[in-house]
Amino acid sequence: MHEMALCESVLQVLESEARKQGFERIRTVWLEIGELANVEISAMAFSFDVVSRNSLADGSALEIIRVPGTAWCMQCGKTVSIQQRFDACPECGSYQLQVTAGEEMRIKELEVE
Amino acid sequence: MCTVCGCGEGESRIEGQHEHAHHEHGHAHPPSHDHPHRHEQDLNYSKGPARAHAPGMDPSRMVAIEQDILGKNNQYADANRARFAQLGVLALNLVSSPGSGKTTLLTRTLTDLNGQFPLAVIEGDQETTQDAERIRATGVEAIQINTGKGCHLDAHQVGHAAQHLSLAEGCVLMIENVGNLVCPAAFDLGEQHKVAILSITEGEDKPIKYPDMFQAAGLLLLNKIDLLPHLQFDIDRCTDYARRVNPGIQIIQLSATSGAGMEQWYQWLRLQRESRLIGRQNTAEASLQEARR
Secondary structure (H helix, E strand, O other): OHHHHHHHHHHHHHHHHHHHHOOOOEEEEEEEEEOOOOOOHHHHHHHHHHHHOOOOOOOOEEEEEEEOOEEEEOOOOEEEEOOOOOOOOOOOOOOOEEEEEOOOEEEEEEEEO | OOOOOOOOOOOOEEOOOOOOOOOOOOOOOOOOOOOOOOOHHHHOOOOOHHHOOOOOOOOOEEEEEEEEOOHHHHHHHHHHHHHHHHHOOEEEEEEEOOOOOHHHHHHHHHHHHEOOEOEEEEEEEOOOOHHHHHHHOOOOEEEEEEOOOOOOOOHHHHHHHHOOOOOOOOOEEEEEOOOOOOHHHOOOOOOOEEEEEEEOOOOOOHHHHOHHHHHHOOEEEEEOHHHHHHOOOOHHHHHHHHHHHOOOOEEEEOOOOOOOOHHHHHHHHHHHHHHHHHHHHHHHHHHHHHHHO
C-alpha cells in the first residue's frame, strides 16, 4: 500500500504550493501516472480520499492521466510501445529494452479557489 | 512536527527515540523548494477550467504544478547520497520479500567480514528491534527503524538513522529494507545499489511478478541454493526472467546456510567498496598536488 505514502506526498506538495501560490481550496487534482509505474489507480483514489480528509483538498476530485509505456529497443534501434516491463519488443522479440516513458508519477496541475 | 525539515507525522520511529527528537542535523537537508516555479507565470491564469466561466464570476483557477510525487523523497535521497560519497561509505539497499533469508544472509556476511573493513547496518521492519539485536550480536553497529504502518523505508528515515551511526571512511552500510517486493522499489534511499534477495523456495517467476523491484536492482542474490535438490526450481528460467526485466542485472547463486557462493558475494562487495575508495584517493591526491603547486 505505498499508494497511501504517495498520496501523503501529493498532499505535502499541495500544502506547500497553497502557501506559495496563495490558494485555500482545491477542487481538482490532475496526476500523471505512467502505465509502467508501480501504482494501483483504484488504491490511489481510495488513499487520496482518506489522506485529503480535513485538508485543503477535502472533497476534491482526483483525475488521473495515464501515460503509455514506451521503450527503446536496442536491437531494432527504435521506440516501441510496451504494456509491461517484461514485455518483449513487439517487432523483433528482444528483451533488450530501455524504458523511455510510462514510469511517470507527477502532479500535473490543480484547479483551485 | 520537526521545525528543521518539516518532518514528524506518521508512525515511524528510530530505535531509542520515542518522539522525533532532533538535536543535531549533521546531514545536509535538501534545499527548501522556495524558488519560484518556472511555470507559475505562464500557466497561472485566473479562469475556470475550459474557460467555461466569465472572469470574475468563478473564483477557481488552474495552477500548474509539474512536480514528481516522490520529489521530496528524491531530494532527501540525493542528500544521503552526497553524504555517503563525502564520507566514502558504500551504501546498499537490501530488498526482498519476507522470509527470503535476508537477515540470515546479512548476519553471516557481517560475521565473515567483520574486522576486514568497517560495517554498519540500518534495519527496517514494521515492528520490533529483534533484527537489529541479531545484527548487534555479530559485533556490528546497527540501528533499527520501525516503520509502523509503513511498508517501505524512505530516504528521510534513512538520513536520520545514519546520523546515529559512526560511518567511517571505507564503511559498507547495509540498509535492510522492509520485507516487501513492491513498495521499496519506488523509494530511493540514496544507496549506490539495490541488492535484491530471492530465495529459491519462492518460485522462479518472482522477477516478472514483481518486475519493478528486479528492474531497480543492480545485483540479484539467489539464496538457499542448498535446497535445490528438494525443490522444483528452474534456475535458468529464473535468471532468464530477471534479465528480461533488467538486461544488466548481475546474479550470484548462494546459500547463507551452507556458505556456497558467499565468496562471490564478498568479492562483489569488496570491488564495490574499493571502487568507491579509488575515487576518493584520486580526489585526495589531486587536491594534494594542487596544494603543492
